Amino acid sequence: xxxxxxxxxxxxxxxxxxxxxxxxxxxxxxxxxxxxxxxxxxxxxxxxxxxxxxxxxxxxxxxxxxxxxxxxxxxxxxxxxxxxxxxxxxxxxxxxxxxxxxxxxxxxxxxxxxxxxxxxxxxxxxxxxxxxxxxxxxxxxxxxxxxxxxxxxxxxxxxxxxxxxxxxxxxxxxxxxxxxx
Ligand SMILES: Cc1cc2nc3c(=O)[nH]c(=O)nc-3n(C[C@H](O)[C@H](O)[C@H](O)COP(=O)(O)O)c2cc1C
Numbered sequence: 001x002x003x004x005x006x007x008x009x010x011x012x013x014x015x016x017x018x019x020x021x022x023x024x025x026x027x028x029x030x031x032x033x034x035x036x037x038x039x040x041x042x043x044x045x046x047x048x049x050x051x052x053x054x055x056x057x058x059x060x061x062x063x064x065x066x067x068x069x070x071x072x073x074x075x076x077x078x079x080x081x082x083x084x085x086x087x088x089x090x091x092x093x094x095x096x097x098x099x100x101x102x103x104x105x106x107x108x109x110x111x112x113x114x115x116x117x118x119x120x121x122x123x124x125x126x127x128x129x130x131x132x133x134x135x136x137x138x139x140x141x142x143x144x145x146x147x148x149x150x151x152x153x154x155x156x157x158x159x160x161x162x163x164x165x166x167x168x169x170x171x172x173x174x175x176x177x178x179x180x181x
Contacts, residue, residue: 002026002181005073008041008082009130015043016150018122020116021079021161027174034181040069041084042090049089050096063097067105071124075110076139080169082117082126087133095133097140106139112177113144122148142180146175 007019013168018041027038047062048054070076087095098105111134115123124146133143147153147170153162160168 002032002034002074003072003073004035004037005069005079006037006039006077006079007037007091007094008039009041009078009088011043011090013043014170015041015079015081016115016116016118016154016176017079017081019154019156019159020114020150021077022148023154023170024077024079024112024114024174026159028178031064031174031178032118038069038073040066040123042088042094045090045094046094049093050100054099058170059097059101065102066094067098067101069103069140070105070109071107073109075177076106077112077114077177078130078134080123080126080130082115082121082123085125086129086140087126091130099137103136104138105129106134106137109139110177110180111139111141112173114147115140115145116147116154118150120148122146140180143173143176 008018010017092143113130115126116128117123127144
């Protein structure tokens with residue numbers, strides 16, 4: 001069994017990136033019965049904003065639990081929103097903490113980055129930034145996928161794409177990730 005950990009970089013209950021990540025796990029579940037899924041949604045994570053002062057007092061238990069989840073996974077899927085051209089504060093904070101407790105926290109895991117936004121850029125800049133951090137954490141970036149203009153391109157009820165072209169791009173990305181195991 002291959003374990004896939006999905007990290008949803010949004011702190012919002014109404015996250016559109018959570019919907020995109022659900023679409024990706026549905027796709028992989030249909031493709032393979034050799035994968036199990038766990039998700040870490042940053043709305044449920046309560047790490048304080050990183051500071052060396054807090055670090056000196058010791059790493060939070062929640063951080064150690066998250067590191068264990070990553071270490072026990074074979075693959076990691078990030079579903080990352082874009083705020084002011086970069087990743088959310090919540091995701092950056094988590095990755096800052098992780099890089100301090102273990103510089104190579106992604107430990108050669110296969111990584112896929114998904115991102116969507118309501119704007120035309122489709123969270124592309126946040127994906128670009130996150131791709132660099134994945135490299136610093138020693139993850140193996142397999143592929144990325146960005147969906148622009150979410151409200152016009154994704155059907156929230158069926159968790160599916162409205163345009164064939166987006167659907168095709170998504171399937172190519174997901175197959176690449178699936179075939180990497
Ligand atoms: C503070 C803030 C900054 C944002 N900046 C961007 C941006 O730079 N590019 C973009 O495409 N969308 C931007 N957006 C729109 C978000 O992509 C949109 O709110 C999206 O729903 C966030 O994803 P989520 O629902 O998964 O949290 C911004 C939204 C907020 C609240």
